[in-house]
Structures are given as C-alpha cells and as structure tokens.
Amino acid sequence: MKKRKGFTLLEITIGMFILGGVLVIYLQSMQSSRKKTEYYSEHFIASIMAAKVVESCFQETDINLYGIEALGLVDESGQSLNFNTPVTDGQTVFFKTPEITEEQHPHLYRMFSKDFMLNIDSEKASKPHFKLNTAFAWKASTGAGKFNFFCNFPGSVIRKEPHSTFAFPEARLEKKLVERFFEEKDKSLGSIISSPGAREVALSTGRIYFSVSNLLRDKDFTESFAKAEQLAGEPHAPDSDKFHQATEIYFNISRNILDLMLYLKPEIERVNRDMNMIDSMNLRNKTRLQVFIRRSGFAVDKLRQIFLISVNEAASRYREQMKSSTSLRSQRLMIEKSLSMHRLLMVSTDFCEGVFESGDARSIIRAEYSRLLDTLEKFFADKDQSIMRLAAQERKFVQNNRLKDRYFVCDLVFQLFAEIASFKENLPDPDPGVPDPDLSVVGQPSGNGTAVGAVTWAQDQLDGGSGRGLNVNNGKKICDDPKAWNDWCLAFVNTAYNREVPELAHESAIASYNAMQRAGKIKTDKRPPAGAIMYTEATSSNPYGHIFIATGKTNENGEPIVITSGSAASFDGIREMTLNQMIDICGNYLGYAVPGQVLR
Amino acid sequence: MKHCRSGYIFPLILMATLSIGFFTMTLVQLQSSHHDQLQHLNNSQHALNLAYSVNVEVLSELREKQWDERFFKGAPVYRMNQKLFGGTYDLCVEDYDTSEYTFNVKIRTTIGDKKSLFYWRQKYIPNMLDFTRLTFTVSFGEYDPGLFEPGKKSEIDKMVDDKLKNAADNKQEAAEIAKALKNEPTLGAIIEKLAALPPGIDKSLIKGESQLRPSAPVLGTQASNQPKIKVSKVLKDLDSVVDPVDQLDFDPSKPGTCVCNKDLMIRSEPWGTIRGVIPPGAPCEVGGMRGDFFEIKYNGIVGYSHMNWIAVEGHTPAMVEPPRPPGAPPPI
Numbered sequence: 001m002k003k004r005k006g007f008t009l010l011e012i013t014i015g016m017f018i019l020g021g022v023l024v025i026y027l028q029s030m031q032s033s034r035k036k037t038e039y040y041s042e043h044f045i046a047s048i049m050a051a052k053v054v055e056s057c058f059q060e061t062d063i064n065l066y067g068i069e070a071l072g073l074v075d076e077s078g079q080s081l082n083f084n085t086p087v088t089d090g091q092t093v094f095f096k097t098p099e100i101t102e103e104q105h106p107h108l109y110r111m112f113s114k115d116f117m118l119n120i121d122s123e124k125a126s127k128p129h130f131k132l133n134t135a136f137a138w139k140a141s142t143g144a145g146k147f148n149f150f151c152n153f154p155g156s157v158i159r160k161e162p163h164s165t166f167a168f169p170e171a172r173l174e175k176k177l178v179e180r181f182f183e184e185k186d187k188s189l190g191s192i193i194s195s196p197g198a199r200e201v202a203l204s205t206g207r208i209y210f211s212v213s214n215l216l217r218d219k220d221f222t223e224s225f226a227k228a229e230q231l232a233g234e235p236h237a238p239d240s241d242k243f244h245q246a247t248e249i250y251f252n253i254s255r256n257i258l259d260l261m262l263y264l265k266p267e268i269e270r271v272n273r274d275m276n277m278i279d280s281m282n283l284r285n286k287t288r289l290q291v292f293i294r295r296s297g298f299a300v301d302k303l304r305q306i307f308l309i310s311v312n313e314a315a316s317r318y319r320e321q322m323k324s325s326t327s328l329r330s331q332r333l334m335i336e337k338s339l340s341m342h343r344l345l346m347v348s349t350d351f352c353e354g355v356f357e358s359g360d361a362r363s364i365i366r367a368e369y370s371r372l373l374d375t376l377e378k379f380f381a382d383k384d385q386s387i388m389r390l391a392a393q394e395r396k397f398v399q400n401n402r403l404k405d406r407y408f409v410c411d412l413v414f415q416l417f418a419e420i421a422s423f424k425e426n427l428p429d430p431d432p433g434v435p436d437p438d439l440s441v442v443g444q445p446s447g448n449g450t451a452v453g454a455v456t457w458a459q460d461q462l463d464g465g466s467g468r469g470l471n472v473n474n475g476k477k478i479c480d481d482p483k484a485w486n487d488w489c490l491a492f493v494n495t496a497y498n499r500e501v502p503e504l505a506h507e508s509a510i511a512s513y514n515a516m517q518r519a520g521k522i523k524t525d526k527r528p529p530a531g532a533i534m535y536t537e538a539t540s541s542n543p544y545g546h547i548f549i550a551t552g553k554t555n556e557n558g559e560p561i562v563i564t565s566g567s568a569a570s571f572d573g574i575r576e577m578t579l580n581q582m583i584d585i586c587g588n589y590l591g592y593a594v595p596g597q598v599l600r
Numbered sequence: 601m602k603h604c605r606s607g608y609i610f611p612l613i614l615m616a617t618l619s620i621g622f623f624t625m626t627l628v629q630l631q632s633s634h635h636d637q638l639q640h641l642n643n644s645q646h647a648l649n650l651a652y653s654v655n656v657e658v659l660s661e662l663r664e665k666q667w668d669e670r671f672f673k674g675a676p677v678y679r680m681n682q683k684l685f686g687g688t689y690d691l692c693v694e695d696y697d698t699s700e701y702t703f704n705v706k707i708r709t710t711i712g713d714k715k716s717l718f719y720w721r722q723k724y725i726p727n728m729l730d731f732t733r734l735t736f737t738v739s740f741g742e743y744d745p746g747l748f749e750p751g752k753k754s755e756i757d758k759m760v761d762d763k764l765k766n767a768a769d770n771k772q773e774a775a776e777i778a779k780a781l782k783n784e785p786t787l788g789a790i791i792e793k794l795a796a797l798p799p800g801i802d803k804s805l806i807k808g809e810s811q812l813r814p815s816a817p818v819l820g821t822q823a824s825n826q827p828k829i830k831v832s833k834v835l836k837d838l839d840s841v842v843d844p845v846d847q848l849d850f851d852p853s854k855p856g857t858c859v860c861n862k863d864l865m866i867r868s869e870p871w872g873t874i875r876g877v878i879p880p881g882a883p884c885e886v887g888g889m890r891g892d893f894f895e896i897k898y899n900g901i902v903g904y905s906h907m908n909w910i911a912v913e914g915h916t917p918a919m920v921e922p923p924r925p926p927g928a929p930p931p932i
Contacts, residue, residue: 018613022616033628036635040635064732149645151653152652152653155660179890181891210846212841225835226832256727283926287925288925302837306835323820368824436931
C-alpha cells in the first residue's frame with residue numbers, strides 16, 4: 001500500500017528528464033532570443049544609420065555637383081578616399097548635427113562607442129557617377145555585425161550642347177546671305193565667293209547677324225526687358241510674386257542670351273580667326289561683308305553686356321529673396337541658382353565693361369561673392385551642413401582659381417568673352433562709300449539741307465566748281481573773291497546745310513561742337529560718313545575751334561578726306577585734304593556728328 | 601483512486617511542458633516577426649536605394665549624349681531582369697509625349713520576393729545657365745508593381761498627372777494657409793486657426809501651446825546696392841546695330857510707299873541701270889531684298905529701289921541719300 005501511495009523512481013526520473021529537457025530548450029531559446037534581439041536592434045540601428053548616411057549623400061549631391069568630394073569621400077580627382085571612422089563625438093561629417101555625445105545621448109553613445117564603425121567605399125563607375133557602399137560594422141555579442149547599403153550617386157560631369165531658339169535656320173541661310181549681304185539673287189554662295197575659307201567666314205557672319213536679328217524680332221522676349229525693369233522699379237516685397245516675377249525675367253534673359261552666345265561661339269571664333277581670308281574677294285562684296293562683320297562684332301559685344309547685366313541683377317535679387325524665405329527648400333533652390341550666377345560673374349571680371357555704372361567691376365563682383373559665401377557658411381553651419389560645405393568648397397575653388405576647371409560653362413563663358421574682346425579689337429573698318437552727288441545744288445548760293453547736298457555744294461566751291469555759294473555774312477562768293485570764306489568755317493558748313501541744323505546756329509565752331517556734344521550726337525571714330533560735320537579743338541591761336549565736312553571718301557591709306565574752308569593763317573578758298581592734314585593745321589580732332597542725326 | 605494518484609504527475613508535466621513549449625514558440629514567433637519587420641524595413645530601403653541607383657545610371661547614360669540623341673528617343677526602352685546590388689530590377693524609360701523635354705523612368709525592383717515600383721517624372725534642362733543640373737524631378741512616387749506593364753502605361757501616367765494637378769490646384773490655398781500661419785505667435789494659436797482641435801477639446805490641454813514661437817532666423821544675404829546700367833538701354837544699343845529691316849519677313853510681299861521728295865529710281869539691280877521711277881507718295885509692292893534695296897513692283901515695272909526711300913510696315917526709311925559702296929558701278 002505504501003508503495004502505491006508515492007511515485008515510482010522511474011516515474012519521477014522520466015518526469016524530471018522531460019521537465020529538464022523542456023527547461024533547457026526554454027532557457028536556450030531565451031538566451032538565443034535575447035542575443036538575436038540585441039543583434040536585430042543593433043542591426044536595425046545600423047540600417048537607420050546607413051540610411052541617414054545615404055540620405056546625407058542625396059542631400060549633398062542634390063545641391064552640389066561635387067557633393068561626394070565635399071563630404072570627403074573622394075579626392076579632387078574623383079579617386080576614392082579610405083573612409084573608416086567612428087560615429088561618436090562628431091568624428092564624421094554624417095553625424096555632426098546633432099553629435100552623438102555622452103552627455104546628450106548616453107544610451108546611443110554607449111552603443112556606438114562599442115566599436116561601431118562607419119566605412120564607405122566609393123568607386124568611380126565607368127559612367128559619370130559614383131558607386132558607394134555604406135557599411136556599418138560593430139562587435140555584436142553574437143559575433144561581428146555588418147550592414148551594407150549600396151547606392152549610386154551622381155558625379156560631376158555635365159556637358160550640354162548649346163541650343164538657341166533664336167538660331168537662324170540653316171536651310172535659309174545661304175539664300176539670305178546671297179541676297180542681303182551680296183546683293184544677288186538666284187545665285188549660289190560658291191559662285192559669289194570662290195575661296196572656301198572666305199565662304200565659311202561669310203556663313204558664320206550670317207549666322208551671327210541673322211540670329212541676333214531673330215532675337216530682336218521676338219517681341220515677347222524684347223518687351224520682357226522693360227517689364228523686368230518696371231517690376232524692379234516698383235516697391236515689391238522680396239517674398240511677393242511680382243518680385244519673383246522680375247527675378248525670373250532677368251534669369252530668362254540671361255538664359256536665352258547665354259544659349260545664343262554659346263551657340264554662336266564657334267562662328268565668332270571662325271570670323272575672328274579667318275577674317276583675312278576675305279581679302280581675296282572683290283572690293284564690293286568684301287566691303288559689304290565687312291559691314292556685316294562689323295555689325296556682328298558690335299552685336300555680340302552688346303549681347304555680352306546684356307547677359308552680364310541680367311546675371312548680376314538676377315544674382316542680386318536671388319540674394320534678396322533668400323533673405324526673406326523661411327523655407328529651406330526654396331532657399332536651397334535660390335542658393336543653387338545664385339551661386340551659378342556668381343560663378344559666371346567671377347569668370348567674367350575682365351570683361352565687365354558697361355555692366356556697372358561706376359566702380360571697379362572686379363572688386364564689386366569679388367566682394368559680393370565673398371560676402372555671400374561668408375553668410376551662407378555661418379548661417380547654415382547648424383541648419384544644413386551640405387550648404388555650409390558647398391560654400392566652403394566654393395571658396396576654395398575661387399581661391400585656387402578653379403571655377404573654370406570645375407564648371408564647363410564657366411570655362412566656355414570665359415573663352416567666349418575673351419574671343420569677343422579680341423573680335424572687337426580686330427573688327428574691320430569698311431569704307432562706307434560715297435553718295436551720288438545731288439546736282440540740284442550746283443551753282444546755288446547754299447546747300448539744300450541734306451548731307452549729300454552739303455557735300456555736293458561744298459565741292460562746287462572747290463577750284464573748278466561754280467563757286468557761287470554765298471557767304472551772307474560778307475556778301476561774297478568764291479567765284480568773285482577767293483577769300484570769301486576765309487575764317488568763316490562755321491558759316492561755310494551752316495550754308496552747306498542751308499542753315500537747317502540748329503546746332504550750327506552758334507557764334508563759333510567750338511560752341512557748335514559743345515551743342516552737339518550736349519545733344520549726344522558726337523562720335524569719335526575716324527570713319528565719318530559723307531556729310532558728317534567734323535570738329536577740331538580750340539587752341540590759344542584759334543579760340544573758336546574749327547568745323548568742316550567729311551566727303552565720305554578715303555585716301556589709299558584709309559584716311560578720311562574732308563572739305564574745309566581756309567583762313568588768313570593757312571590758305572585761301574576751299575580745299576579737300578586728309579583728316580590728319582587738317583589736324584596738323586588746326587589741332588586735335590574732337591569728333592563728328594552724323595548727318596542723319598543732325599537733320600530734322 | 602489508485603489510478604488518479606498514479607496518473608497525477610504526467611498530466612502535470614505534460615501541462616508544464618506544453619506551457620513552456622507554447623511560450624517558446626510564441627517567443628520564436630515574436631523573434632521571427634521582429635526579424636521579418638527588420639527585413640521588410642531593410643528591403644524597402646534597399647529597394648529605394650536600388651531604384652535611385654538605377655535612376656542615377658539612367659541619368660548618367662542620358663549625359664553621354666545630347667538630348668536630341670537620347671537613348672530612348674522615339675520608342676520606350678525596356679530592360680528586364682537586370683541585376684544590381686543583390687537585387688533585380690525592370691526598367692522602362694520613355695518620353696512623356698505631352699510635354700517637351702519630359703521623360704518618365706519606371707523602375708520595378710525585386711528584393712527577395714518583394715516587388716516595388718518607383719516612378720520618376722523628370723524634366724531635362726536644355727539651357728546652359730543651369731549648368732549644375734541636368735534634370736529636375738517633376739514627380740516621384742511608389743506605385744503598385746503591376747502598373748509597370750506596358751499595357752498599364754496610360755493608367756500610371758494618369759495617376760501621376762492627377763497627382764500633379766492636385767498639387768497645382770492646392771498650391772495657392774497652401775500658400776495662403778502658410779502665409780496666414782506665419783505670424784501666429786504660439787502653437788495654440790496655429791491649431792486654433794487651423795480649426796484642428798476636435799469638438800470639446802480645449803487647446804490648453806496641449807503641452808506648450810502658449811509658448812511663444814521662436815522667431816525664424818534671418819539669412820543675412822543682401823541685394824547689390826551698386827548703381828547698374830539698365831538692360832533695356834543696352835537692348836536699344838543692340839537694336840541700333842542690327843538694321844530694323846533685317847527683322848522683317850517679306851514672305852508674302854508687303855505694301856510699301858515711296859517717301860522720296862522726288863521721283864525715286866527703280867533700278868534693274870542694286871546700283872544698276874534705271875528701269876523707271878516711282879513718284880513721291882506712290883504705293884508699291886515690296887517682295888524682298890537685295891543688299892540695301894527692296895525688290896519692288898510699281899505700275900508693272902519690277903526692279904529695285906533703295907530702302908532709304910521706301911516705307912514698309914516695321915521699317916522707317918532713313919530718307920537720306922545712301923552712299924554708293926566701293927566697287928559699285930559709277931553713277932549714270
């Protein structure tokens with residue numbers, strides 16, 4: 001009976017074995033589960049950390065073409081740098097804001113200081129991007145832990161080919177050139193210009209001239225200039241739509257002009273380089289082509305000026321907009337645009353003639369850019385480190401004069417402006433030709449108020465002419481008295497123009513010059529067209545200055561030939577002579593007024 | 601009774617074993633779920649990284665040639681079952697026909713047995729002024745992987761179009777809301793303005809609702825104070841360099857008027873022999889140009905008259921005797 005009251009040894013032993021076995025399984029599971037949970041936690045954190053690194057790379061490369069370099073993952077040549085670093089105490093750029101410090105994040109700090117290492121391998125792919133392997137390695141209690149994230153990021157090579165909406169259609173170019181430049185019809189360009197080199201120069205000139213014509217024909221575009229200035233002149237807040245609209249217009253002007261100029265760059269280079277090839281052309285065609293080369297040269301220089309003024313305006317307005325914007329997203333966008341504008345200005349400092357009203361362009365541009373970079377570096381140090389790094393990197397590029405190497409458009413713009421400057425220096429000075437004489441003034445007491453009438457009438461007073469021009473001041477004619485016009489130079493020119501030019505109604509030649517000057521009509525080059533009213537300075541021996549008329553002709557050296565009255569101190573009558581001979585007699589040349597402008 | 605007492609221990613042990621077993625299984629299940637969750641999270645991130653990387657490769661390929669020679673010009677490009685970074689992907693790149701310079705990139709990734717579809721609508725920036733950016737993303741999103749199939753093209757495109765349209769429709773309102781909230785001094789005031797509190801809940805229940813918002817830091821960038829030359833003035837200079845007549849198009853012919861104060865010569869060619877004359881103020885047809893001469897038709901006579909004496913819409917004649925260019929035939 002006693003035996004039946006308890007359990008047999010066998011029963012207890014089996015029971016204990018089963019229970020023990022289950023307990024062992026349970027404890028092992030618990031232990032394994034704890035380790036795995038710890039491992040998974042660490043793994044999870046590592047993946048979050050890696051995602052943060054990847055996200056930083058997204059942010060960095062989104063605003064900075066050289067973002068991977070700015071992060072220190074590759075060197076200047078794009079070669080991989082060994083990047084293996086702990087993540088605590090701000091030891092890596094990826095965990096600086098906020099830093100993982102013992103004081104601020106003790107739990108994280110304990111975890112990450114336990115051999116938690118960030119390792120990034122960068123590899124420059126065959127295509128222009130980088131392949132990054134972001135790895136976190138740590139010592140887990142279950143063994144070494146490692147987590148990898150692979151991702152591609154954009155590289156720095158961007159090259160585009162310029163396309164301009166203003167480009168003159170190639171299919172129409174030759175016909176247009178034949179008709180407009182060379183006054184022909186239904187002929188091929190080859191039949192007009194036999195030299196292939198000269199033909200190419202003509203085609204390039206046509207591309208420049210007619211593309212600029214296309215630009216001017218686009219009224220929406222040209223009217224936007226006045227619209228931008230009108231909006232900019234109104235007191236709009238920098239965060240208002242109208243302020244943004246004006247900025248956008250300046251940006252669009254810069255964009256369209258840049259596209260056009262870069263499209264024309266090879267043409268400018270060709271004309272500038274091969275201009276002497278047109279020397280073999282016949283005189284008439286050569287002169288016609290020279291006229292359009294000259295116009296094209298001035299036109300591209302004006303495009304340069306418009307571009308730089310608009311870029312400077314846009315840069316300035318983006319800075320103002322940035323200030324009033326509180327959205328980091330829009331600030332990033334404006335920073336990107338603004339920096340591009342400044343980069344272009346920086347490489348153009350030597351070509352900023354006609355951009356600022358006063359001051360040294362180089363100093364202004366450098367100071368404004370430096371101030372911008374300073375501000376960005378300081379402001380974003382604790383807000384968006386990718387912008388801070390971008391500003392610091394940019395400063396380095398500027399200091400080392402590397403903008404042109406780093407941004408291909410900066411290099412193109414520098415080359416383009418250097419080419420335009422050289423082109424402007426080398427522009428031909430074509431003979432403008434001479435108008436047919438106006439025979440209706442021959443034998444008359446005065447001209448008829450036109451430029452050609454003035455020249456014909458003045459030439460009629462030369463030896464061999466009728467000499468019937470009347471000096472109303474003394475009632476004399478040269479046919480009666482060779483000294484009729486002596487010391488009456490202003491009266492001579494005034495009579496040639498039939499006393500119809502208000503600026504000639506003065507007491508002396510120099511007073512007439514001053515009137516022309518005040519009216520903004522004086523030009524100073526030495527290629528006056530026929531009938532141009534010309535001046536030399538007042539001297540101690542001749543305080544009244546001197547005035548005479550351009551014939552439109554030149555001598556074999558290209559010097560303009562003028563027609564002038566004499567004086568008691570020089571010669572009697574009326575003579576033709578070169579401008580240099582005139583200067584020898586009367587003193588320094590002051591300039592001329594174009595007849596078309598002086599006529600009412 | 602005897603049976604009861606002798607069988608007592610086994611059910612007890614069985615119960616204990618089962619309890620521990622179930623507990624262990626639950627633990628393993630939890631652990632597995634934790635693992636799955638982590639795996640899922642990692643796979644999602646991995647899928648996004650993979651798709652982003654493929655998109656970067658697409659853009660790299662786009663950079664290699666100019667837009668006019670883009671690799672997907674004319675027909676969509678499909679690349680199926682490609683391998684990258686331990687996963688596989690299907691790619692489709694195609695022009696978005698509705699808008700110039702716009703293209704869609706669809707990337708369907710497969711990580712393990714999970715498929716994801718990422719869709720980028722991107723715009724190529726052809727101009728040279730944006731020289732740090734080749735494209736910008738118009739829209740990005742994750743969609744049902746089944747929409748990758750070519751037959752579903754219009755469906756997914758429409759979803760993206762609708763999304764963009766919604767964003768555009770709401771832009772004004774969102775800007776107004778943001779503007780209205782900009783000057784609210786406290787969190788409580790913002791919540792009140794948005795009417796975001798459920799009925800019967802007082803804003804004082806929200807922690808820190810009355811705390812003043814810190815003022816937004818102001819970036820110290822400034823506009824230039826340098827006196828600048830007006831761009832319209834330089835445009836005017838440019839306009840004076842290019843003859844206005846070159847901004848005209850003579851196809852079809854335009855009506856013209858002789859503005860010469862005496863009979864204007866109609867020549868056989870520029871500076872050529874005289875075929876006839878047009879009296880002052882007479883109308884004529886202007887059909888084209890040769891050099892500085894308009895090709896005109898007057899009273900049955902076809903020839904050339906100098907542009908300085910013919911008025912055409914868009915061209916104001918200079919009304920001065922033109923210079924005869926060097927090399928031109930001498931006056932008759």
